[in-house]
Amino acid sequence: MKRTIKKVAVIGSGIMGSGIACHFANIGVEVLLLDIIPKELTEIESEKGLTLESKAVRNRIVNEHLANSLKSKPSPIYSQKFASRITTGNTTDDMAKITSVDWIIEVVVERLDIKKLVFEQIDQYRTAGTLVTSNTSGIPIHFMSEGRSEDFQKHFCGTHFFNPARYLKLFEIIPGPKTSTEVLDFLNNYGEKFLGKTSVVAKDTPAFIGNRIGVFGIQSLFHLVKEMNLTIEEVDKLTGPVIGRPKSATFRTVDVVGLDTLVHVANGIYENCPNDEAHKLFKLPEFITKMVENKWFGSKTAQGFYKKVDKDILSLDLNTLEYRAAKKASFATLELTKTIEKPIDRFKVLIKGQDKAGEFYRKSFSALFAYVSNRVPEISDELYKIDDAMKAGFGWENGPFEIWDAIGVLKGFELIKAEGHTPAAWVNEMLASGNSSFYTVKEGATYFYDITTKSQTKVPGQDAFIILNNIRESKKVWSNSGAIIEDLGDGILNIEFKSKMNTIGGDVLQAINKGIDLAEKEYSGLVIGNQAANFSVGANIGMIFMMAVEQEYDELNMAIKMFQDTMMRVRYSSIPVVVAPHGMTFGGGCEMSLHADKVVAAAETYMGLVEFGVGVIPGGGGSKEMTLRASDLFRKNDVELNTLQEYFLTIAMAKVSTSGYEAFDTGLLQHGKDIIVVNKDRQIAEAKKHALLMAEAGYTQPIRRNDIKVLGKQALGMFLVGTDQMLAGKYISEHDKKIANKLAYVMAGGDLSEPTLVSEQYLLDLEREAFLSLCTERKTLERIQYMLKAGKPLRN
Secondary structure (H helix, E strand, O other): OOOOOOEEEEEOOOHHHHHHHHHHHHOOOEEEEEEOOOOOOOHHHHHOOOOOOOHHHHOHHHHHHHHHHHHOOOOOOOOHHHHHHEEEEEOOOOHHHHHHOOEEEEOOOOOHHHHHHHHHHHHHHOOOOOEEEEOOOOOOHHHHOOOOOHHHHHOEEEEEEOOOOOOOOEEEEEEOOOOOHHHHHHHHHHHHHOOOOEEEEOOOOOOOOHHHHHHHHHHHHHHHHHHOOOOHHHHHHHOOHHHOOOOOOOHHHHHHHOHHHHHHHHHHHHHHOOOOOOHHHHOOOHHHHHHHHOOOOEHHHOEOOEEEEOOEEEEEEOOOOEEEEOOOOOOHHHHHOOOOOOHHHOHHHHOOOOOHHHHHHHHHHHHHHHHHHHOOOOOOOOHHHHHHHHHHHHOOOOOHHHHHHHHOHHHHHHHHHHOOOOOOHHHHHHHHOOOOOOEEEEOOEEEEEEOOOOEEEEOOOHHHOOOHHHHOOOOEEEEOOOEEEEEEEOOEEEEEEOOHHHOEOHHHHHHHHHHHHHHHHHOOEEEEEOOOOOOEOOEOHHHHHHHHHOOOHHHHHHHHHHHHHHHHHHHOOOOOEEEEOOEEEEHHHHHHHHOOOEEEEEOOEEEEOOHHHHOOOOOOOHHHHHHHHHHHOOOOOOOHHHHHHHHHHHHHOOOOOOOOOHHHHOOOOOOOOOEEEOOHHHHHHHHHHHHHHHHHOOOOOOOOOOOEEEOOHHHHHHHHHHHHHHHHOOOOOHHHHHHHHHHHHHHOOOOOOOOEEEOHHHHHHHHHHHHHHHHOOHHHHHHHHHHHHHOOOOOO
């Protein structure tokens, strides 16, 4: 039976329920969001003469929850327009409406008795064959479906989204005793393909996979921090980006999630896993119990392990339980890893450290390795699922078994023994049989050690992906210090940046030109994409700064011209060029996307021409391209200035989209040409597919444009009056005005006496001239220098 999801019902509209509703709206699904009716009127409702029978009152809880969710930062929705896909109601008046939905998701309070009442109600109204799932984070699935109809049980399971539902990729699917295989297969595929998640089918064990391992890790640190007399700053320094974990590390993450939430899961594991060999670790240490008594839950109560007082962030002293000024943490071992770019390559160095950091890593990793080995096959038969869950649910760059592999399985095994832990017997068997790693790569595919077959088995589901890590060396065609060109197969090449933060300098530009040369000679098309955290933060401003400071203006002019010429080559080559941006796509990275034949952007793409922040205008064809795009939208008898002004403001206000979809609103992506992919893992494969389609359809090199309508003095005058007013109102500085006026000159096409048709090269020359002149300004150099030092813009 083919199953499609057109409409879902979400029962429960709290933070999690509203977040899930928003994410279904994100992908174009109609949503019915329901919650309970209030028991009494608010003061305002009474003053308005409303009663408990009024619709506004009966839907107050759901409407307030959804409104709060839509206002929250980071936003749960790709574009505020998508909120119209959500209809609200209440469980008393509107439960009958669930007869018309394809999937019902329960997201009510974590109490079995309440959940069972909700399922009883759902069972009365649902249409046979409709999916019913629970977002529980730990209540056993088999308890929830007891007493329900046969059809209900067949179509029922757990679907555990992690909070926030839009951003965290883990989607745990937990079958009940009677869940059909068809339902599990459908949800597994739907999670990956439509919701953009990493689907992991878990066993019905307490806390499932993600929280069982994640909470073990945090509880283990809670005990270790006292044992080793570490400060919370030291632990957060040791467990953050240095080991490929989020910046919030351990204690700041607990503050964000809420200590009460963590305690709830830890208590659940402690009560329901009496035979767990690490059972005592789930017992809360005394300082946690005290914090719970004091209601120091973190962000939601304005204090937890950290507390903001005015502009200062104070830290909790775990010995005195008093707040104090934050202390800077530093360790000699961490200094040794500064030159090692990838976290996966740092672990060997970290565990050998001779200071407190080295001791910490040996203790924490040995405990983690022992624990995860003993959870196979209890919580999962396949070890890769544990890694997937930790990467997708907790933001770890590498899962526990991947880290163990990086250290060496034998070395990790010895470490476990040395620290007094006991690894699972299957690890010993694996090593004895000559298997020396948990993972291997063969012909671009990842294989894992399967404890049932005692051999390396292919990880399922990866055929829809292209994993650049797996093909980087075997499929390399050409490389330099800034980029690698790989053969994706079927006549399509890929250019992958590998510079710091994927900045675009001379080496990357050389690689793009080389990639186009190669593709034009021997291949069918080209993709420009990578799988780093961000696509590109833009041009190498350090290089621009050095040239400007040294007043090497001829060299700077040539460098800018090379950038412009390379972008024009992306646009005007004899093969299709598809750009695949994701994450931060700023400045030059955005300009590259603007010049592509097609953009296949990830839903989580934060795109913008942000050059104003460093005191210049877009100089790699961005100012030209936005003028061209405005010109293409001019219609007879329309007020053309208004259209041009919108594109001008996109640059002048350095607007950055908060999602790929929002980039359509700012004109950086174009309807009918560019597309969005929700699952970033599928992005390179999807980009390749589109490059191939364009090539097979008969791609012809476009002809350079010389029909761009610019408005001359008419537009320039309007822009100059506008910047004068902004300065007079103290909204912008003198230097902001100077940059804006330079941009105005470019986008107006100069001070032409009347509207005129011009070429792209004409605009590129104006753009380059304006960029160069701004590079001679002291205040621009101050902005660039501040950005290089502080990583944020200076307003001067």
